[in-house]
Amino acid sequence: MSADSTPNDPNVSTTKETANPAVDGSELIRFDKVTKRFGSNTVLDELDFSVASGKHVTLIGPSGSGKTTILRLLMTLMKPDEGTIKVGGEYLTHEERGGKLVPAGERHVREVRKNIGMVFQQFNLFPNMKVLRNITEAPVHVLGLSKDEADERARELLDQVGLGDRCDAYPTQLSGGQQQRVAIARALAMRPQVLLLDEVTSALDPELVAGVLDVLRDIAQTTDITMLCVTHEMNFARDISDKVLMFDSGRIIESGSAEKIFGDPDHERTREFLSAVL
Amino acid sequence: MSEITPGLWELVFKGLWITVQLTVYSAAFGGVVALVVGLARTHRLWIVRFVSGVYFEIFRGTSALVFMFLVFFALPMGFGWQLVPMWAAVLAMGLTYGAYGSEVVRGAVSAVAPAQREAGIALSFTPAQSLRKIILPQAWPDMVPPLNNLLIELLKGTALVSILGVGDISFAGQLVRNATGQSGPIYTVILVMYFVLAFVLTRGMRVLERQARAGIGQAPPKKGGLTSRLGIRQQNQIAAGGEG
Numbered sequence: 001m002s003a004d005s006t007p008n009d010p011n012v013s014t015t016k017e018t019a020n021p022a023v024d025g026s027e028l029i030r031f032d033k034v035t036k037r038f039g040s041n042t043v044l045d046e047l048d049f050s051v052a053s054g055k056h057v058t059l060i061g062p063s064g065s066g067k068t069t070i071l072r073l074l075m076t077l078m079k080p081d082e083g084t085i086k087v088g089g090e091y092l093t094h095e096e097r098g099g100k101l102v103p104a105g106e107r108h109v110r111e112v113r114k115n116i117g118m119v120f121q122q123f124n125l126f127p128n129m130k131v132l133r134n135i136t137e138a139p140v141h142v143l144g145l146s147k148d149e150a151d152e153r154a155r156e157l158l159d160q161v162g163l164g165d166r167c168d169a170y171p172t173q174l175s176g177g178q179q180q181r182v183a184i185a186r187a188l189a190m191r192p193q194v195l196l197l198d199e200v201t202s203a204l205d206p207e208l209v210a211g212v213l214d215v216l217r218d219i220a221q222t223t224d225i226t227m228l229c230v231t232h233e234m235n236f237a238r239d240i241s242d243k244v245l246m247f248d249s250g251r252i253i254e255s256g257s258a259e260k261i262f263g264d265p266d267h268e269r270t271r272e273f274l275s276a277v278l
Numbered sequence: 279m280s281e282i283t284p285g286l287w288e289l290v291f292k293g294l295w296i297t298v299q300l301t302v303y304s305a306a307f308g309g310v311v312a313l314v315v316g317l318a319r320t321h322r323l324w325i326v327r328f329v330s331g332v333y334f335e336i337f338r339g340t341s342a343l344v345f346m347f348l349v350f351f352a353l354p355m356g357f358g359w360q361l362v363p364m365w366a367a368v369l370a371m372g373l374t375y376g377a378y379g380s381e382v383v384r385g386a387v388s389a390v391a392p393a394q395r396e397a398g399i400a401l402s403f404t405p406a407q408s409l410r411k412i413i414l415p416q417a418w419p420d421m422v423p424p425l426n427n428l429l430i431e432l433l434k435g436t437a438l439v440s441i442l443g444v445g446d447i448s449f450a451g452q453l454v455r456n457a458t459g460q461s462g463p464i465y466t467v468i469l470v471m472y473f474v475l476a477f478v479l480t481r482g483m484r485v486l487e488r489q490a491r492a493g494i495g496q497a498p499p500k501k502g503g504l505t506s507r508l509g510i511r512q513q514n515q516i517a518a519g520g521e522g
Binding site: 075076077106110113114116117118120122124125126127128129137138141142170171172173186187190 | 394
């Protein structure tokens with residue numbers, strides 16, 4: 001099957017049952033003229049971009065340039081002021097009713113966003129639940145998995161992130177790096193198509209960063225999950241990225257392969273930024 | 279001048295039982311009111327916040343005693359039926375202390391980190407699931423100490439019902455005083471009874487708090503010297519903070 005199959009192609013399933021459609025390079029995320037303002041400050045300015053299924057995209061740029069806002073918009077933690085966002089061919093923030101595009105209802109948003117998982121800078125584990133329940137709670141109560149199924153999935157994921165023996169710990173009993181690895185497992189337990197990583201190592205002590213990045217490298221290599229990553233770890237970005245987007249003042253000023261952006265960027269601003277952080 | 283006879287003691291202990299019942303029923307009803315109104319005051323719809331805010335302000339700013347009179351004496355004229363004094367009292371106390379409690383619930387719920395809500399959204403929980411599984415369990419340990427104070431206030435506030443002729447311990451105290459002609463002994467006894475009740479409640483709430491804290495992975499408060507063993511120190515600190 002060629003990579004550019006049409007939507008009418010009978011081999012391309014568009015039903016929701018396929019949690020992870022084959023990585024065929026089709027478009028999974030599309031931002032269409034998305035604008036986001038905070039007061040008079042325009043954080044994103046008519047932003048257009050798309051991400052192909054299965055790709056690992058890293059967003060870099062100075063703070064305040066809108067990188068994290070993109071992740072938060074995708075996670076529906078905030079709403080765009082203008083423009084539309086599509087995930088897997090469905091509008092995330094809008095729905096079509098009678099041929100018109102109207103702001104989406106809570107139910108629609110929840111349905112589309114089940115395809116998206118997020119790992120936060122501050123981990124945000126639930127302190128009132130032990131590690132295992134942090135991971136199983138959403139699969140059981142949102143996806144409707146049985147307790148046993150969810151437990152099994154959670155234990156596999158905990159093994160994968162190297163914490164198979166900490167099921168019964170409370171999050172406060174773990175180090176930051178361990179908490180973040182649990183948070184990664186928690187996001188993966190929902191089997192999302194898209195994983196959003198929001199500066200996931202910024203809050204960690206330096207010696208704990210490597211363990212978390214190793215886990216993410218492993219996921220990038222062994223799964224076909226689409227990753228959007230905001231990070232200041234440029235070596236990590238270079239390792240895993242299929243594509244790097246350089247942001248400045250709410251616009252993408254340059255994009256390209258990791259080799260291109262880190263090796264020989266076209267834009268003066270990109271060069272300045274990289275020389276400052278590398 | 280005469281002794282407190284066994285018959286009078288019986289009155290006192292019946293009164294004690296009435297006080298306990300009043301406290302338990304009012305606390306149960308007030309707890310429900312506090313939870314509902316407190317959550318309504320953090321609701322995302324402004325109209326819900328507004329209505330619950332109005333309720334809170336009215337009941338915080340009015341007297342439980344006057345409201346009790348209103349329920350007991352005025353309702354019958356308006357509706358043609360009368361609550362038994364006991365239930366009129368429970369209604370008035372529950373609505374009033376529920377309003378105070380709603381402030382505790384609102385404060386504790388607002389104090390849960392917004393990031394926890396966001397984590398709930400990221401896992402596609404419904405707002406109701408998020409509240410039940412994430413927000414309330416984390417807010418609960420912070421609610422227990424101030425609710426304990428309110429509960430003690432409520433216990434002592436139940437003495438108001440003696441004015442409606444409900445036979446609680448304060449009412450029994452008046453009867454005994456009239457019968458014996460002495461105020462000192464009986465009111466000392468009743469004072470001690472209130473203290474013992476309050477102390478038992480406080481100990482119970484301390485156990486609740488410790489369990490609640492353990493339930494969110496926080497170590498229980500340290501056990502130390504005599505004062506902390508008696509559970510007095512922390513109460514004093516809260517009382518001092520509240521008045522200061």
